[in-house]
Amino acid sequence: MPLSEQEQRLLEEMERNLYRNDADFVHAVGGVRGRRPNYRAIVLGVLVAVAGVGALIAGVALQLLIVGILGFALMFAGVLIAITPSKRGAATPAPAEPASSSSKARRSGGFMDRLNERWDRRQDGQG
Incomplete structure (x- = not known):
């Protein structure tokens, strides 16, 4: 709605x-x-995770514990690479406030002040 x-x-x-x-x-x-998703990091992470799955399966098939552990570590690293947000995403500034509403907000004491005043009036009416 x-x-x-x-x-x-x-x-x-x-x-x-x-x-x-x-x-x-x-x-x-x-x-x-x-902030847009970093597709390069997602693709790299998926590739590393798939390589980790392959190494894990190879470690189980060959019964080599160290290969299985390295495969698991690769899978974990791949997932981290894929889901970690990039540092390059620049934040956009807060939306600009129209001049008429800013002067109105200053005159009336601001939105939170109005809410607090309404809350106090309600509490006084009930008590």
């Missing part, structure tokens, strides 16, 4: 506030936009 226009605006405002107020958290969680 699609979001209404108001919900989309609120979501965009929450996202802008998150990028502005807690960029370290966004980076740690992996909320980096524009």
Whole structure:
């Protein structure tokens, strides 16, 4: 079910506030936009993992423990190569905030302040 226009605006405002107020958290969680998969690393990892499977099977067939262990290590390394994100992916900056909404947010005290005020009003009404 699609979001209404108001919900989309609120979501965009929450996202802008998150990028502005807690960029370290966004980076740690992996909320980096524009990162594309590194196909070269994926292909290399799959090839190494397949070579590891071959070495593992050869080690079992030849009853050579060291070849089996090396095959397992190759499989593990291949999977790590394939799933590890590349360092080359540059993070795109946070979306630009329109001038009208930034001045509105400053006048009203910000989105989180409004939420806190609403919460306090609800608690006062119940207590």
